[in-house]
Amino acid sequence: MSDEIWLDCDEGWPDGPVVLGVGWGVSEHLVRTAAAIAAALGQHLVCAFVDPAGYLAEWEPEHQRTALSLEPASNEEAHFPSQQLRRSLESVLGQPGETWSYRVLDGDVAKALIRLAENTDASLLVVGAGGVGALARIERLLEGSVSAALIHRQPRPVLIVPRS
Structure with a gap:
């Protein structure tokens, strides 16, 4: 993508899904x-x-590759939390279908969300603001800020929703 403005107000908002990054404590x-x-x-x-x-x-x-595909190496321990999260989302949004869907991805959080946004031609990425407190600061220090990585590594608009 060139340095041109991605959103031309005369043309309206770009088509494409809204991608929401959710964590275990969404x-x-x-x-x-x-x-x-x-x-x-x-x-x-x-x-x-x-x-x-x-x-x-x-x-x-x-x-060291054992596969040539983009299929993730299976992490059986992640199935339980991801299914719990799906149930939490369903309690708010209802059953997945025409209005929403659920994806489980693997790897670096920001890279995985960027890849999903590119593959779906997303119009917007939405993430929550980072946590507060010493533990959250240590986590950001070790792993980095997902929202900062999204803002700096890809051209789509990113909405950071503060904690309520």
Whole structure:
């Protein structure tokens, strides 16, 4: 993409789903905000959980790869939290279908969300603001800020929803 303005106000908001990055402790406020924006834009909401302990086979050194596909190495331990999260989303949004869907991805959170946004031609990425407190600061120091990585690594608009 060139340096041109991605959103031309004369043409309206770009088509494409709204991608919502959700974590294990997702807030109802974040989910409702993203759903309301997607509905106002007339777009599908894609809720994406990224398991940072998983990884895509393509990210292994070439001499260590056991697969040539983009299929992730399975992390059985992540199935329970991702299913719990899906049930939490369903309690707020109802059953997945025409208005929303749920994806489970693996790897670096920001990279996985960027890849999903590119593959779905998303019009907007939505994430929650980072946590507060010493533990959250240490986590950001070790792993980095997902919202900062999204803002700096890809051209789509990013909405950071504060905690309610």
